[in-house]
Amino acid sequence: MTQTTLQFYNTLSRQLMPFDSIGPLRVGLYACGPTVYDYAHVGNLRTYLFVDTLKRVLQLNGYQVNHVMNITDVGHLVSDGDSGEDKMEKGARIQHKSAWEIATFFESAFLADLERLNILKPSITCRATEHIQEQISFIQSLEEKGYTYQTSDGIYFDTEKLPDYGKLARLDKQGLLAGIRVDMAEKRHPTDFALWKFSGGQKRQMEWQSPWGIGFPGWHIECSAMAEKYLGETFDIHIGGEDHIPVHHTNEIAQCQAKNGKVQANYWMHGYFLNINNEKISKSGVSLRLESLIEHGYEPLAYRYLTLTSHYRSHLSFSWEGLAGAQKTLRRLRDKITSLPAGGNIDSQFKAEFLGYINRDLNMPQALALVWKVIESEIEPADKKSTLLYFDQIFGLDLGKVVRVTIPDEVQRLAEQRQSLKQQGRYDEADSIRDQILAYGYQVNDSADRLYTITPR
Ligand SMILES: Nc1ncnc2c1ncn2[C@@H]1O[C@H](COP(=O)(O)OP(=O)(O)OP(=O)(O)O)[C@@H](O)[C@H]1O
Numbered sequence: 175m176t177q178t179t180l181q182f183y184n185t186l187s188r189q190l191m192p193f194d195s196i197g198p199l200r201v202g203l204y205a206c207g208p209t210v211y212d213y214a215h216v217g218n219l220r221t222y223l224f225v226d227t228l229k230r231v232l233q234l235n236g237y238q239v240n241h242v243m244n245i246t247d248v249g250h251l252v253s254d255g256d257s258g259e260d261k262m263e264k265g266a267r268i269q270h271k272s273a274w275e276i277a278t279f280f281e282s283a284f285l286a287d288l289e290r291l292n293i294l295k296p297s298i299t300c301r302a303t304e305h306i307q308e309q310i311s312f313i314q315s316l317e318e319k320g321y322t323y324q325t326s327d328g329i330y331f332d333t334e335k336l337p338d339y340g341k342l343a344r345l346d347k348q349g350l351l352a353g354i355r356v357d358m359a360e361k362r363h364p365t366d367f368a369l370w371k372f373s374g375g376q377k378r379q380m381e382w383q384s385p386w387g388i389g390f391p392g393w394h395i396e397c398s399a400m401a402e403k404y405l406g407e408t409f410d411i412h413i414g415g416e417d418h419i420p421v422h423h424t425n426e427i428a429q430c431q432a433k434n435g436k437v438q439a440n441y442w443m444h445g446y447f448l449n450i451n452n453e454k455i456s457k458s459g460v461s462l463r464l465e466s467l468i469e470h471g472y473e474p475l476a477y478r479y480l481t482l483t484s485h486y487r488s489h490l491s492f493s494w495e496g497l498a499g500a501q502k503t504l505r506r507l508r509d510k511i512t513s514l515p516a517g518g519n520i521d522s523q524f525k526a527e528f529l530g531y532i533n534r535d536l537n538m539p540q541a542l543a544l545v546w547k548v549i550e551s552e553i554e555p556a557d558k559k560s561t562l563l564y565f566d567q568i569f570g571l572d573l574g575k576v577v578r579v580t581i582p583d584e585v586q587r588l589a590e591q592r593q594s595l596k597q598q599g600r601y602d603e604a605d606s607i608r609d610q611i612l613a614y615g616y617q618v619n620d621s622a623d624r625l626y627t628i629t630p631r
């Protein structure tokens with residue numbers, strides 16, 4: 175336990191609030207997972223890095239975190255207004271595969287990205303398609319309580335029945351009605367949303383029997399049903415990207431309030447977008463995968479470092495220069511760490527300052543700046559190392575795993591020679607030097623901006 179009070183910004187109250195868990199030193203945390211119709215982009219991954227940072231901060235404060243993450247493998251429609259195709263069926267059609275195949279493929283690719291970024295695994299990862307019965311039961315409860323109505327294409331939640339609908343987003347229902355731009359179809363109100371959609375005349379790849387007819391669940395119901403199954407009717411923290419505030423999380427709050435008469439989660443936290451050229455990175459627009467960063471010679475952990483340089487509640491603008499800077503700084507930090515002796519103690523003053531930053535709504539930029547203050551401080555070198563490794567429990571940069579390797583002078587000389595040959599366009603000669611280096615038991619890894627590293631094979 176720490177002396178510093180934990181405080182988080184709660185989107186529900188629009189305030190920084192002291193964190194108070196339901197169970198002593200236990201936290202139920204639900205993070206909305208990916209829709210697995212395509213590769214995750216680095217924007218999506220920024221949100222999962224934010225979740226990971228929060229989890230690490232809770233753990234460092236002595237909490238046991240029950241972290242649940244769903245996999246949306248059905249029901250997320252192209253439009254948040256409940257129209258358009260299901261993203262999975264559309265993805266399958268474009269990629270000439272079955273919806274089931276792409277779900278499995280992109281889920282694995284996503285989990286591999288999380289691992290490369292050193293993101294701690296959720297306690298439970300649950301798929302929407304494996305919880306259809308729970309979703310049907312949830313809708314039945316809503317139906318019994320009079321919150322639903324049927325149209326020709328599905329079962330809808332009647333948002334007019336909840337006086338405080340939209341409180342998370344502070345939605346202006348009257349304003350919404352006046353400036354209606356939502357595809358209403360047979361909906362009674364623009365904010366009403368689908369709980370169950372009928373397959374209609376078409377045969378879908380993913381469809382199930384239900385008391386209302388063959389079809390598939392809406393996107394919002396999956397998270398509410400699975401969160402309740404694994405974390406109970408009210409749990410501590412519900413988290414996601416900022417785009418979840420006006421629709422997805424608003425609707426989750428509504429359906430849980432209607433079913434259980436309780437708030438679904440006490441704290442609602444939202445990570446802001448990663449942008450490129452002032453535009454949200456998105457699968458349908460400008461996208462960028464972690465794999466592309468690696469192909470450009472950057473390490474996934476350099477991207478992790480980059481995300482730590484901005485607060486989760488501010489937009490981060492991606493640039494290759496920014497990433498190159500993060501990569502360089504990470505290398506410099508590793509060099510420092512490996513040059514410090516082991517066996518020291520965590521400096522209590524720096525520890526207190528660090529906890530002050532991370533516990534006040536995850537102020538990572540200030541926590542990161544403290545790293546360099548520690549390095550330049552007058553404290554014992556071994557204490558510096560212990561203090562930095564203590565910080566790394568939150569940063570997740572694997573600084574404790576860095577080992578110092580002494581590269582023989584001859585190998586160093588050959589690597590420089592190869593680099594110069596490459597710059598002159600003499601690639602065959604450069605390749606033969608690479609082979610000589612390999613014969614010494616080392617390999618050269620080409621990296622961004624004409625940088626290279628030498629590692630044992
Ligand atoms: N540019 C972004 N920056 C940060 N987080 C993002 C960004 N785009 C989406 N997210 C978040 O990523 C998580 C996973 O979202 P999901 O897989 O449903 O992608 P998505 O919202 O369909 O993405 P896209 O809008 O690119 O299609 C959500 O919490 C979402 O809020």
Ligand SMILES: [Zn+2]
Nearest residue numbers: 206207397422
């Ligand atoms: Zn969700």
